[in-house]
Amino acid sequence: MATSSWNSICHKKPLRRRHSIDCHPSTATSYSFFLKPTTTSTATTPSLSHTTTFAISSTTPTATPSANQTVSFDVLQQHLSSRNFREADEETRRLLIVLAGEAAQKRGYVFFSEVQFIQESDLKTIDELWKQYSDNKFGYSVQKKIWEKMNRDFTKFFIKVGWMKKLESSEVEQYNYRSFPTEFIWGMDENTPEGHLPLTNALRGTQLLSSILTHPVFIGNEEEEGAGDEKEKGVSEGKGKENEGLKGLRNRVFKSDYSF
Numbered sequence: 001m002a003t004s005s006w007n008s009i010c011h012k013k014p015l016r017r018r019h020s021i022d023c024h025p026s027t028a029t030s031y032s033f034f035l036k037p038t039t040t041s042t043a044t045t046p047s048l049s050h051t052t053t054f055a056i057s058s059t060t061p062t063a064t065p066s067a068n069q070t071v072s073f074d075v076l077q078q079h080l081s082s083r084n085f086r087e088a089d090e091e092t093r094r095l096l097i098v099l100a101g102e103a104a105q106k107r108g109y110v111f112f113s114e115v116q117f118i119q120e121s122d123l124k125t126i127d128e129l130w131k132q133y134s135d136n137k138f139g140y141s142v143q144k145k146i147w148e149k150m151n152r153d154f155t156k157f158f159i160k161v162g163w164m165k166k167l168e169s170s171e172v173e174q175y176n177y178r179s180f181p182t183e184f185i186w187g188m189d190e191n192t193p194e195g196h197l198p199l200t201n202a203l204r205g206t207q208l209l210s211s212i213l214t215h216p217v218f219i220g221n222e223e224e225e226g227a228g229d230e231k232e233k234g235v236s237e238g239k240g241k242e243n244e245g246l247k248g249l250r251n252r253v254f255k256s257d258y259s260f
Contacts, residue, residue: 071098073125080133085197086186092126092198096212099123112207120217127217130198134188143195144213154206162193 076095079088097104099122100114123140130139143161150156158164159175162185167174178184184199185192200209 112211115211138197146195161195
């Protein structure tokens, strides 16, 4: 579902983060790893720079090769500012895999349990960029707000954000997942559902999305969102009809497919 340091993002200044990662080679699946992050921030003018060091230890003593890499959000910003939302979605997926750690990079996707390793500032940067260039229509914090309104029911959430569609030809009211990528909306107009992008579900089912939406970086927004929700109560009759239409969805027919 802004600070002064965020202003540098809005002026398209380079946003880079250096990670120094010491890790063990994956020679045995029985290793237990523990992250011990120590973070220092260096303010420079006009760019923002952060350096985070992760010390990863294993229960089995082995040599620990180090790997240094730079993660930049510039490509994401360029795609979003140009309204190339499909490319921005792909870049968001790539960034999450990189930020989740070396294991996710080798695997090619993120386990929900690895979301905790993504730094709050990194996830916030991704979310703020999406909101900034979509007039607050897209982004994780936007999706979180909708998810909470749907009482964290993913079926209702998928319908609300347009990830599922109603099958008109069926005698029974049915909803099916949209085909990726052709049936998703890669532009922004009045018909584009709020929260339609990014398509995090393409990474790893509902557990991953749930882990992102409950990431600590978004927890602080709950009280503010709750205050805004109070003002919206009873404003629209259509909202009541929508809730009535969604009532009993669990008893209707759905195709369980998280492949997009």
